[in-house]
Amino acid sequence: DSDLSNDTQTTQTNGKMADYASLVDRTRTVFLSGKTRSLEWRKKQLKQTLLMLEECEQEIISALATDLHKCKFETVSTEIKFTEGEVIELLRHLKEWSADEKPSKAIVNILDKVEIKKEPYGIVLVIGPWNYPFQLCVVPLIGAIAAGNCVILKPSELSSATSAVLAKIIPKYLDQECIHVVVGGVSETTELLKQRFDYIFYTGSTTVGKIIGNAANKFLTPVTLELGGKSPVYVDNTADLEISVKRILWGKCINGGQTCIAPDYVLCTEEVQNKFIEKAKHILKEWYADNPKESPDFTRIINENHYQRLVKYLNNGKVAIGGDCDARERYISPTILIDVKPTDPVMQDEIFGPILPFININNAYEAINFINSRESPLVLYIFSKDRKVQDLLISQTRSGSVGVNETLMQYCVDTLPFGGVGNSGIGAYHGKYTYDTFVHKKGCLIKDFNKLGEILGSCRYPPYSDKKLSF
Numbered sequence: 001d002s003d004l005s006n007d008t009q010t011t012q013t014n015g016k017m018a019d020y021a022s023l024v025d026r027t028r029t030v031f032l033s034g035k036t037r038s039l040e041w042r043k044k045q046l047k048q049t050l051l052m053l054e055e056c057e058q059e060i061i062s063a064l065a066t067d068l069h070k071c072k073f074e075t076v077s078t079e080i081k082f083t084e085g086e087v088i089e090l091l092r093h094l095k096e097w098s099a100d101e102k103p104s105k106a107i108v109n110i111l112d113k114v115e116i117k118k119e120p121y122g123i124v125l126v127i128g129p130w131n132y133p134f135q136l137c138v139v140p141l142i143g144a145i146a147a148g149n150c151v152i153l154k155p156s157e158l159s160s161a162t163s164a165v166l167a168k169i170i171p172k173y174l175d176q177e178c179i180h181v182v183v184g185g186v187s188e189t190t191e192l193l194k195q196r197f198d199y200i201f202y203t204g205s206t207t208v209g210k211i212i213g214n215a216a217n218k219f220l221t222p223v224t225l226e227l228g229g230k231s232p233v234y235v236d237n238t239a240d241l242e243i244s245v246k247r248i249l250w251g252k253c254i255n256g257g258q259t260c261i262a263p264d265y266v267l268c269t270e271e272v273q274n275k276f277i278e279k280a281k282h283i284l285k286e287w288y289a290d291n292p293k294e295s296p297d298f299t300r301i302i303n304e305n306h307y308q309r310l311v312k313y314l315n316n317g318k319v320a321i322g323g324d325c326d327a328r329e330r331y332i333s334p335t336i337l338i339d340v341k342p343t344d345p346v347m348q349d350e351i352f353g354p355i356l357p358f359i360n361i362n363n364a365y366e367a368i369n370f371i372n373s374r375e376s377p378l379v380l381y382i383f384s385k386d387r388k389v390q391d392l393l394i395s396q397t398r399s400g401s402v403g404v405n406e407t408l409m410q411y412c413v414d415t416l417p418f419g420g421v422g423n424s425g426i427g428a429y430h431g432k433y434t435y436d437t438f439v440h441k442k443g444c445l446i447k448d449f450n451k452l453g454e455i456l457g458s459c460r461y462p463p464y465s466d467k468k469l470s471f
């Protein structure tokens with residue numbers, strides 16, 4: 001074990017192609033030995049993950065405070081507890097989900113066994129982003145393990161404190177022969193992607209998602225791509241505005257707006273917009289007092305590049321609330337922009353920061369046209385009491401998922417698949433969908449040499465005749 005651990009260290013520091021080739025080869029040999037297939041091994045890894053979450057909680061909280069100024073409440077609820085919930089769900093259902101399925105069969109197969117076996121793919125590469133750098137690495141990791149795969153995990157270089165913690169604690173708690181952490185940035189990931197993997201699970205931007213998709217394509221490796229996009233919020237005058245404003249602002253402010261499913265922009269009438277802004281002023285004051293910068297609960301922007309990118313958006317339209325920033329701390333206050341044009345830069349790419357632009361529309365039909373004229377978002381949020389309006393927006397638009405009168409919480413319903421569509425991603429996970437993502441469902445027809453079966457099936461043999469076709 002210690003030898004392997006040293007090798008992993010070498011891979012981390014050098015990032016050479018030869019190291020990655022040898023790492024993948026070595027991992028494949030272990031996979032082929034069958035070690036990861038036993039339920040006992042898989043359960044043990046999941047239980048060890050729970051122990052890791054418990055014993056390393058403080059270390060994880062500190063790393064996220066370093067990377068993102070993320071407060072304890074957000075780290076525990078959105079990173080640690082969420083991951084714990086997914087592990088518990090996998091442990092609870094592992095036996096049931098991994099059992100062979102026996103689908104119904106036609107009369108011609110009455111004497112046969114018809115089964116679906118759940119087969120691990122082999123070596124899974126998990127590539128994580130920096131915004132929820134723990135959860136978005138560890139949930140796919142444990143899903144792949146639960147399904148009996150070996151895993152190579154590559155966390156984001158931008159959240160370097162969390163990556164360092166993952167590289168330290170994962171080998172300590174999980175099987176070092178089967179699970180590896182590779183630390184590195186673009187050049188390391190580019191080298192890593194030259195290797196042949198059996199599945200790639202990527203979370204990050206759409207632009208890089210296409211690079212990953214191309215690299216996977218070379219080997220016909222199946223992928224899950226959990227990407228981003230501009231998730232619109234439609235608000236009409238039937239909505240309970242007090243609750244709507246709270247839920248929308250919370251979705252935008254948590255993690256400083258650096259959430260893939262954050263509400264990106266609001267579509268509403270000018271009348272609703274004006275009322276929204278009045279309420280938003282009070283609510284933000286209630287949450288963060290007069291100056292959100294002083295609040296311990298408000299996250300900072302991950303790095304200088306992203307900070308500079310976001311600050312430029314503050315010149316779009318007119319600032320109705322906020323607009324404060326501080327380069328030294330990479331701080332941007334919760335900001336609402338009005339008089340924004342659909343052609344403004346803030347309305348082109350995913351914002352991924354605490355800035356909420358408003359676009360005025362007159363009704364739900366205009367909102368639908370606006371949404372459909374753009375790439376499919378990860379989520380569509382609808383705030384309305386009118387069932388017909390809810391149904392209209394759900395049925396006439398395309399998005400990964402939908403939240404009605406709520407933001408973000410659809411992510412936590414583990415019986416719902418989470419994923420994008422079109423530019424916002426391929427595939428989905430959470431709960432059973434996580435398990436299913438990492439298994440190949442192998443259809444098996446198992447016959448014996450029963451004489452009756454042979455007689456019944458003999459009409460398939462030549463010489464053919466029209467009469468035989470009627471069977």
Ligand code: NAD
Pocket residue numbers: 127128129130131132136154155156157184185186189190203204205206208209211225226227228229259260261350352378420425
């Ligand atoms: P990113 O795509 O820049 O980076 C993600 C990972 O890809 C990192 O590990 C990085 O090292 C690697 N990477 C970056 N450039 C690469 C390249 N040229 N070749 C190979 N690998 C490369 O994304 P990010 O900035 O970390 O995350 C933000 C984006 O992720 C947003 O668009 C957000 O919406 C999306 N996101 C989606 C989800 C989801 O579940 N759908 C969750 C979180 C974030």
